[in-house]
Amino acid sequence: LEEALPVTMQIDDQERFPAVSMVLVIDRSGSMGEREGGVTKIQLAAEGAVRALELLNDFDEMTLITVDEAPDEIIGPVTAANRDEAINRMRELGAGGGGIFVRAGMEAAAEVLANSDNPVKHIIVLADGADSEQKEGVPELIEQLTADGITVSMVSIGAGPDTPWLQKMAELGGGRFHFTDQAANLPQIFTQETVAIQRNYVIEERFFPTQTAPHPILTGITATPPLYGYVGTSDRATARTPLVTHLGDPLLATWQYGLGRSVAWTSDATTRWAREWVDWDGFATFWNQAVRWAFGARPAGGLAASVRYDDGTAVLTVDAQVDGQYRSDLDLTANVVGPAGETQAVELRPVAPGRYEGTFTPTGEGAYFVGVGTAAGDDVAGDALQTTAGWVLGYSPEYAALDDNPALLASLAQTTGGRTLTVGDDAMAAVFAHDLAAPPARQPIWPWLTLVAALLLPLDVAARRLQMTRRDWARAEQWLRSRIPGRRPPVMEPERPAGMAQLLRAKEKTAGELRAADDDLRTMPAASPAGSAPSPSMDQKPADTRADTESRPEVENLADAPPRTAAEEEGTLAARLRKRRGG
Template identity: 25%
Template sequence: MNAQDVLRILYQHMEYPFALLLIPFAILLAWWLLRRNFIILKEDLDVRLQKKRVRRLLTVTRPILIILLCIALASPFVQREKLIEGDPFIQLLVDNSTSMALFEEVSSRLAPALEKKLETEVKVVGTATTSNIGDSVLNHLKPYGSVLLITDGNVNAGASLGDVALFASKINATVNAITLNPIHKDAAVQIFGPAKSLADSDSTFTVFINKVGEIPSVRLTVTLDGETIYDQVTSENAYQFTRKLAEGNHRITAKIESPDFFPNNNVYYKTTRVVPKPRILLLSEKNTPLETFLKQLFAVDTATSLPSDLKPYYTIVTNDLPASKLDPVADIISDFTGDGNGLVAFGGENSYERGNYKDSLFETLLPVLVGSPEKKEGDILIAMLIDVSGSQGAGFGGFASSADFSKAATIDIMRGLKSDTRVAVIAFNTQAYMISEPSPVFAKQGIEDVISRLKWGGGTNIAAGLLKAIAVLNEYPGSKNIVLLSDGKTQLQASAMESAKLAANSGIKIYTVGVGPTTDEQFMIDVAELTNGIYFRATEESRLRILFGPVDENKAQTGQMELVILNKNHFITDNFEPNATLYGFNQVSPKGAARLLATTSTGEPILSVWRLGLGRVAAVTTDDGAKWAGSLLGEKNSRLLSRTMNWAIGDPERKSQSFIDAKDTRLDEPADITIRSTQVPEAEGVVFYKIDEDTYTGSILPTQTGFQNLAGAVFAVNYESEFEGLGQNRELESIVRTSGGKMFSPSDTDGIVEYAKTRSKREVNERDYLRWPFLIAAMSLFIVEIFIRRIVRKE
């Protein structure tokens, strides 16, 4: 048993265990005081012998007395579960927003039925087109309380129900809801697509039809700039189209015809603005297929050396140039990117490790280091962090619970690791539990059986799990990583982010895997990105093998490797799955602050990016398609390169002397207008404010739907968001379960009442302090000591 184990045991039974450290110092002080005679008197031999006997007695009793007092000061305790009987009470919140008109009215029957059996308080929340249900629940939540919702769960204002459920679980309250059945049918239409695109490039738009009730088909009409491009009766929920659009503003309208309940959500308007192609500079000493590809998308100037004036260019593209050509102008390129421009460096047979980039000035601008990293055997450490909280009880995929998926995924990940990789397994809910100490995978005998027997339950505290994993990894040298499997729905989210920052400061990367039907993806992405890790969806966890698994030597020897998107949480790689074969690559490794987006199937970096000052830099560590990466220039795979260029370019209008931009909006929501002009713009009903040099912004609150023109800006105004989400929100049940609540049918009054009674009884974990026994023992000993001393004196 080491010191850490002793401390853990002490903290389990004492509130202030460090008070025990006073014992040796207090005993030494008492011993010293007993040995000292501060006043020297002439005494008889008998008196001196009596005092000597008293000192011997005190030498025994005083240390015992000190030990007893220090133990009492350390506040020992025992944990006891106590059942508290509360008053059963039902708090019923009824959503009164307009979208609830689609459902059967159940509150008028349910409330009186509940009032007959139990004290019930009914509150009406939400009004007209405002569904601020989350705020209303927050206002009525009390510790250890519960609320019952009659709502469709579609919140369009205030706090989200998901955040409220997490807060409820934190204060041991529950959110419950009634399952609603629609009595009216309705359909709504929306258009999704880019608000801004480049001239002569493909722009894709999706028309989405949301239905509730029995609506087998609707008539959908789509117009682009007044011309009908689709007019058919369809049973599909989506229609997608792609167009090359000329410069200027374009108007898209989607209209459905269906006998439904809300007619105002049957028409949707969208604007898109096409801007001129930005100018880029291609530096190349040879003819390249890359030039042909880039000229289809951008205005391209090709040169063999850097021109004196770089102001017209948004991005510099270097194609397979050696360091001897780039080092003399590295400072100029650094200033260029520092001003907010881009740099894309393509590899090949004359660049990177073949072009002496290692330790060059140009290498300092890139998100990669030249050369493959040297790793010793067993150099990689991984802490597998498994969420076994109550929110993991929901079914997921083909598994009975999300926890079962997490356990299966953990076992699958461990099977795909190199055998010498050291792995620790930690489970957590509100606390963290060490399942298996760090050791090589080959030494993990019986660990799969242990993992498969883990039970889920309790609250969620990701911070506790992260802190435990950090403490474990910090005891070992090597490359440290945490793989977190969770739905991301945690109490104390700020604490979890602080724990992730601590991991980043400790040189630990966190790779997150989203598990569960309603994963908080943004939180999981934020945790991963804070440490330069990667977020994987549940279906993507096998990609961890690319990072930590053994290299497939047979595949590597063939010289043919597939392109794999490793990180799909970036503008460049979002919703993109390539089908490309590569025949070569440059040897690099990503820098600590870089983001590795794409690799070969054997794990060699192909696309790495980072921010350099205000600019953006991408390293494409394969060639221009002339020899190694020809498939990247194909129609489907070229999206990777075009998106990389668009990311490096950034805003294609940032160098424009003047522009007008307005964002589409909805009724009762302001439309924001931004204008770049040398003169202060003027428009009726709008006050403009200067936000930058020659840049002004203002807003207006529209009162009717359709296309509107203001100060030369065209924007669309659509129906209120209240009519967008139809039917009972599919995530409502999962949100309710996050707080430990339940879904009830409107007729299940007995079940609701029984649940309320059960919730009123709660077990609390209390500490019973054991100070008094030690204090009484100390006082008793002190009294005995006085009694003995008096007897000795009488003698």
């Protein structure tokens, strides 16, 4: 809210509101690690310190000291320059162990304040009411601090045997004592302490307001009754302060905020500070004019513009009234600025006494700025008439239908295969029940088919271009078996060269021909004298001879065979072969 006001809640007058140096001594013992509503107590205390820091003026400073058995972490002194960094560190604080040593924490706070030149110095100690240790010497230390102008306030979190002692120390230090059994109250307590030591911004004195400048709110008001108090503030650079207090502080402040206006009245409108204003004859006039000015209402005379939307067309209506008389003879011009910054000129025509109308087409949803005025040279009583207005085009009119339509809802449920639920616990549970059948989903398979075709393409080319023999398949089988654990690949006969195989086949063919010729020779009568046997052929192997002899048991010996004639012997195949070899 303060951002929209023409005043700020901080006063920069250090003579009336001197600078403050504040030290927060916070218990960081193990009990501060307990949780309240999911947040630890130390985190709530740190949030209270953050709020206190945000309330300080730019010239104030604050230091945070966490203590368990000794001062653990010191954050500060913090000013407006390093406020954001300190806030981040405060929100990262965690609990420690043991109890809080009060004297050690206050000695650390006294050392920090000894280095500060600010005239107002204050210490706030947050301690556990049941676990505050090292209390010896604390009263003497507080007496020394008060002698130096330093005040001390105590906050007891939880009831315990140390709570009365903390209250006594607060009274001795000239401060305030706060008790809470919930850490969630710590931000509020720290805020109250901060406001109290910043001096009282509430000034309760009898004074008469002083007018510094004319203003429409003060039209017809020449004198006012006295007031008996107000809240001290500072006016912003672009604000107007037609009324101020006897100390020069803003009493009535106004300014333009965005497309609207803002008014600040730092006193009240009740019998506490304005008891004589309530009975004043101009009380109603003052507030009536203040509200009218804030809402931008037109005065008794001049131009007033308004816009209405009618079936896709915006109608601009302007009422003209001068000195209580309607004027229908004015040459008015109007310009409309759209949401995107485009400008449209609107022609205005008189439609009734003192009333003009024109139309324009909105370019889209958003805010429109309308400016209306008399044409150049068309002055009325020496003053040109001008006014401005704003208009916002919302969404489609169907969104403005706020009445329920049970019939439409039932129809939608029936069309989509749903159901109609009535208000109740069962209905609310049914809304989030996951019992609807999932609709089938389609997924294209052409990527998978393309991948399979790409993988099979090399195999197809190999099948058509390569010739695989049985031996190739046997090799493939041997290679596959060698890759299977535990399987011993079969031993294949080594392949012989093609030339050697051809020679072996020729040799076997020749040996077969010789065996056949020898068989013929053995079956024919011998031509040599009795008792002599033909000499075996040089090419005939003894093994082959023995085999042929054994295969014919009826011929026991070649000598017993009948001899062949010379013509028979010469006509045999063996004879011809011998002759061919001899010749």
